[in-house]
Amino acid sequence: MGKIHVHEFITLDGSYENPGFTMPYGFTDRMSEVVGGFTGACDGILLGRKMFEMFGPAWSERTVDDDPGAPFFNETTKYVVSGTLDEATGWQNSEVIGAYDPEKIEKLKNEHDLYITGSGTLVRALLHDKLIDELHLLVYPVVLGTGARLFDGLADLPLTLVETESFDNGVVHLSYSSTGEGVR
Template sequence: MGKIKVHEFTTLDGSVGVPMWTMDFPFTPEQITETGALTGAASGILLGRATYEMFGPAWSQRTVEDDPGAPFFNDTRKYVVSSTLTEPTWGPATVLPYDAIRIAQLKDEVDGDLYVSGSGTLVRSLIADGLVDELHLFVYPVGLGEGPYLFPPGGARATLALLGSTAYENGVVHLTYGPAAG
């Protein structure tokens, strides 16, 4: 049985919007290794529609020479959670509606982990339904003062357990959370 591993770039104040602010903090070798470990264990990518539509044009133009992650993003089966997308344009891809039971079954069907990047609306639902096995937050040393937020004001409470942490020399901190016991 695979795990659902979520990878989010976030700011100190919790913003998870389009992460252009990450460009001010170039990846360190350790950060590249840890991010690669997340994608390396995955044999499927689970994305919300908006992230899928944003990733497609960006990744489909990249080769391994441009970015070592390009083959993973371009060649790995994508599962796009959407009630509006009917024809995927960046494949291989399968579209499915959000259904917690179906996504739990998908974890059993995929030979490896399911990697989630961005997809805030989807991730909030996955957390609420107890489907996230690992939440990897890469916290950047910047505050934006605006969202969207992974945990927006007035949203449901989420209690998680810290599984690990790594501080990088660029000021980014990688926090790994899992389901809270009991």
């Protein structure tokens, strides 16, 4: 049985919508190692339609020389949750699995370890349906006061803090389990 591993960049007030807030803080070598740990445990990527449409053009032409994460993002199968796309074109190894269906995603999860980044609408639905095993938040020391919030509309969401780590740039990594088990 696989797991769903979610990684999100968020602000102190929970905004995730426009990751431009991350730019002034850079991306440390240790942050790269931590994110590599999330992706290294996964054999599939689960994305919402908007994230797929943003990531596809950004990643499809990158090589390992451009970014060490390029092989993972390009070679790993991407499962796109969308009720509007018939096919996932423009980014190799991508397939549309249809509109959000928790049973279909749970079946996919039973077959794969899945990685999600961004895709806030999808992540909120998965949190609501208690399908996320590991929630990794990289919290940036900034309050925007605007933008979509990761936890909007969610209630009664027990999470277990498993690990914390502070980076030199002021960003904090918070690891949560929604299953009551430790993150591995």
